[in-house]
Amino acid sequence: MQKPYVPVCKKAGFNPNPVAGNIPLYADSITNPKVIGTKAYDDFWSEQIDRCINGYDTAGMHLSGRYYYFLNFRILRGLKGLQYPFFVDLDKEYWDLIDYVKEKRKPGILTLKARRVGLSELNATLLSHGLRFTEGYRGAVTAGIETYVIGLRNKFEFAQNNVIQDLRLNVIENNDKIYNIGYERKNEIGGFIEEGYGGFISFETMYDDPTKLEGEYFHDVICEESGRYPKLGSVISSIWPALEFGSQMLGTFFIYGTGGNILSSSKDFKEYWDNAETLGFEKFWIPGNRKYYPFYGNPKEDKFIDPDSEKVFDAIPNLRKYRLAERVGMEDIEAAREYILRKRLEYAKLPNKKKLKEHNQAHPLSVEEAWTSGGSNNFNFDKIYERLFEIEGDPNTYQEVILE
Numbered sequence: 059m060q061k062p063y064v065p066v067c068k069k070a071g072f073n074p075n076p077v078a079g080n081i082p083l084y085a086d087s088i089t090n091p092k093v094i095g096t097k098a099y100d101d102f103w104s105e106q107i108d109r110c111i112n113g114y115d116t117a118g119m120h121l122s123g124r125y126y127y128f129l130n131f132r133i134l135r136g137l138k139g140l141q142y143p144f145f146v147d148l149d150k151e152y153w154d155l156i157d158y159v160k161e162k163r164k165p166g167i168l169t170l171k172a173r174r175v176g177l178s179e180l181n182a183t184l185l186s187h188g189l190r191f192t193e194g195y196r197g198a199v200t201a202g203i204e205t206y207v208i209g210l211r212n213k214f215e216f217a218q219n220n221v222i223q224d225l226r227l228n229v230i231e232n233n234d235k236i237y238n239i240g241y242e243r244k245n246e247i248g249g250f251i252e253e254g255y256g257g258f259i260s261f262e263t264m265y266d267d268p269t270k271l272e273g274e275y276f277h278d279v280i281c282e283e284s285g286r287y288p289k290l291g292s293v294i295s296s297i298w299p300a301l302e303f304g305s306q307m308l309g310t311f312f313i314y315g316t317g318g319n320i321l322s323s324s325k326d327f328k329e330y331w332d333n334a335e336t337l338g339f340e341k342f343w344i345p346g347n348r349k350y351y352p353f354y355g356n357p358k359e360d361k362f363i364d365p366d367s368e369k370v371f372d373a374i375p376n377l378r379k380y381r382l383a384e385r386v387g388m389e390d391i392e393a394a395r396e397y398i399l400r401k402r403l404e405y406a407k408l409p410n411k412k413k414l415k416e417h418n419q420a421h422p423l424s425v426e427e428a429w430t431s432g433g434s435n436n437f438n439f440d441k442i443y444e445r446l447f448e449i450e451g452d453p454n455t456y457q458e459v460i461l462e
Contacts, residue, residue: 060342065377065388066147072117072386075129077106078142081222088223103224106130111191123191125153128183133220134176137351140220143179144356145387148349152180152342159310159340165301166279166311168327168334170428171344173316173420181280181312182213185259188277189227189239195257196309198271198279198297202287202324204263210282211261227255235261268292274300281313284327285320291329311339317346317428318419328429345428346421347394355385366404371397395423 084093085102093099110127113120121129128149133140143149159167171177188195199214201207214237218227231238238258262270268289271279279297284290294311301309315327334341347353352362352373360373374390398421405414422428 060151060340063147063348063389063391065380065385066119066150067380067384067388068119068386069117070383072119072383074114074116074119074121074126074145074386075142076116078130085224107191110187121150122153122157124156124184124187125150127187127191128153128180131221131225132179132183132186132217134179135216144354146349146354146356147387147389148175148344149180150387152177155340155342156184156310163307164310164340165298165307165338166313166340167342168331168339169312169314169342169344170331170425171314171316171342172346172348172350172422172428173318175344175349177314177344178210178213178282181282182210182217184278184312185214185280186217186221189257189259190225190255192257192277193255196260196274196276197258198260198262198274198276199282200262200264200271200279200293200297201282202263202265202289203283204265206282206286207261207263210280214259231258237261264289264293269296271300272296276300276309278309279311281311283315283319284313284324285315286324287315287327288321288324289326290324291326294326294330307338313339317422318416320429343425343428345423346398347391347423348389350389350391350394350398350421353390353394353397355380355388355390366401398423 082102083089084096084098087094087099109123110131111123113123114126115121129143129145132143134143155167158164169177185197185199188197199207199210201210218237227239228241229238230240236258240256260271260274260276264270265288269292271293274297276297279301281287281290281293287293290313294313297311301307301311313327313330320327330337330339331341351357352359355374355377357373361370362373363370372393374385374388374393376390376392377385377388380388398417401417402414405411405417408414418427
């Protein structure tokens, strides 16, 4: 069960990404191809592969193998161009939960989230990691709308194309439906046999047929933007047998949706969320004030200018009590929440309420907000928002009370 967030204080010497952009010369085959095959080169990469599989310990904290791979070998499109990821407490929670779910043989993780928290990048990394470090890996990306399949595929291929040369994989087949790795050799009759580590990723839009992946075996199945996935329940039922062996779940579902991106026609995601415990899933809730840039301890810009008012704000006022090294990855969720609420009040005063609606959808602060800001409820959407605008536009109409 997910616990309320408490900032994690890092100890001296904490270094979660020791080789990100910092490969030593004796192991850097791009700068000097002659190092390939040397003992120093082999030892270095053997250690990195071990860390990517079994994890890495730094200053008393254990990072899962997947998270180590993400921090040290993934390159992202950041605010200032290409960059390695920041360490953030939320990301560690997610990667740790993946390890827990797989260890306990649970069917998967249901995630309800705010926008732009990077979950698609994490799941693209899940696939990229699986192909490299799980022999014969099988993964699948599904969605109810083709745009979402293409979006995650683009992130996955960007991860594949920008990983360091020494961890590149040979691609046998790459088309709209399949990404297949391995090697081919000629057989005695002139044909080709696939060999090597092997593995493939399937990409399918399921709006027309929820049984497209029936009969396959998978380690991981990603259901992208499940709030806009009308046949999600049928897809899960169809694929479920492919993730289990007897009574044991050997594969994992990753089902997630974004607040404000949930349609009333897609009730399956809500039903799975409400019945997660009975079905064996783990729930993971990401409110708008989690991993909300720049309200966490890594960015060098710990102050920022509000784009609307041009006022300067302190991004981490509640983290100042920690030393710089201690607050790496900490999130100032209190300051982020206050800022989100302040923006709501400002937008509520505008004649056109579109900006307030979009802001609420992007940054829900409660599970209830995430569901109602979309359209998964049976109530009159316009009337709900009209009343919400009235309340948030005049804070004097309500106040906090203590009932005794």
